[in-house]
Amino acid sequence: MEITYGHRIMSDDDPYIEIAQGVNQIVADAGNPGMTPVDLLPFLKYLPAWFPGAWFIRVARDAQPMIAKFRNYPYNEVKRQMADGTAKVSFLSMHLEELARQGKQTPEDINAVKVAAFQLFGAGGDTASGPNTCLLNTSKTLGQTFSALLTFILAMLHHPEIQKKAQEEIDKVVGNDRLVDFSDRDALPYINCVLWEAIRWHQAAPLGVPRRAMSDDVYKGMFIPKGSMIVANMRAITLEENVYAEPHKFCPERYLPKPAGNSEPFPTFTFGHGRRICPGRFLAENSLWIAAASILSAFNISRARDSKGKEIVPKLEFVNALISHPKPFQCEIRPRFERTASLVHNAVHDDSLDAEARNILAD
Known part of the structure; x- marks a missing residue:
């Protein structure tokens, strides 16, 4: 906005x-x-x-x-x-x-x-809004950016060990006296992997934007007449076993170079193909990265508890629509450090960011 x-x-x-x-x-x-x-x-x-x-x-x-x-x-x-x-x-x-x-x-x-x-x-x-113990209400169709961010939060609830590893990387590079910014990105390769894995693990747009064949074509022996509507199965591509080992597993390390990882490719194709590729892909990726990195830097994402104090493990349930997103789930998001609240508050109310925003938009 x-x-x-x-x-x-x-x-x-x-x-x-x-x-x-x-x-x-x-x-x-x-x-x-x-x-x-x-x-x-x-x-x-x-x-x-x-x-x-x-x-x-x-x-x-x-x-x-x-x-x-x-x-x-x-x-x-x-x-x-x-x-x-x-x-x-x-x-x-x-x-x-x-x-x-x-x-x-x-x-x-x-x-x-x-x-x-x-x-x-x-x-x-x-x-979305709510207190520290919140129900992330995703009943309406969401934008892909917001959907991917909710998927990231859901993944952290199911993989606290990944959240801990990501936070350790941030603490080593950034510390806890300031928030993450884009100048830290190259020094935070694991955070980048976590983000791309959230995008791949559950693709926000399971079916690509429909295209129309501008001329007759043949693909693997199948005749495609001019004017045919073609829809890319993005969900199948992100879960292709010949490209991604154990594709249903949330595994950020898969993108790291060998031997630490498997050198699997980032799923950049999720933003589309050819001349009709999403023109906002760089804005979307950067928005997701700074949001995920900032959340991991400033907050702990943990499971909510019921009236008996037992952890509530959210189900991996998604709405299947034009934009697929997690169904409503409960979680707790709390500051990691005493200074976190003031750091976030100051950043939200910092109007001096307008000059930087102008430069970004101009570029």
Whole structure:
């Protein structure tokens, strides 16, 4: 939200959260791309909403006001802040400044920027909140970034020994007097392995974005006619036994060079292929890395306990949808050190980061 609109979420009743949750619910109701009747038979879009089985018409009709609100509300807020001179650096503000500089402020140009900002946030974000002993509510369709982060937390609950090893690496490199930053990344190879294993172990997007064959083709003797819809089975690729030994096992060491590991490749293909590869992959990977490294540096992730003090072992259950994410589970996330709370608080309220953010966006 801050990268896209320059808006920092400080409370659970923030209007941006309400809008985002509404849009996420719309995505969940719409189902997987290419899997609804209207995707296969486009003429069905002309059916009236009352027609039996035309649920997709009703979903599209009811979604329009919320989609429009998410496009326009942040845009209007950023425009107002720019006029007042209070706007923070963001994807939207920088593009609006560039359009103004080039004199390209047609309705089409403005709408393109609105949609791009909408997609940027929608691909990565969702919300969750709760006290130290929390139920991570993931009932709505989540962005892939957030889904991968929840999978990482779930993996740490099942593998406390991996969490301990990762924290030992951080303590050795960073210590406990500051938070992790990107300058530490090269010195934290195990953290990098933990992140990529969370991405591979349970791929957030089990089926790739549908593609269309632009011409007739033949693959392993199978004829693929022009216009065919092709969906990559990303889940099968991440669990390919010829590439990943014991693929269902969460094992960050698999990526380390031999003899410490098995020199298996990072699953970078999870961000797509070819010219349609995810344009936000570097932002997503960096966001995941800094989030996972910061959590491991500042907090201990442990299992919640029931009323009798017995540990609650969360089940490895996932929602299978366009974006697959863990079903709600309980855990405890507590500061590792006395200084952790103040370090995190100071980082959240540090507005001096805007200059660095501008440089990152400019690059």
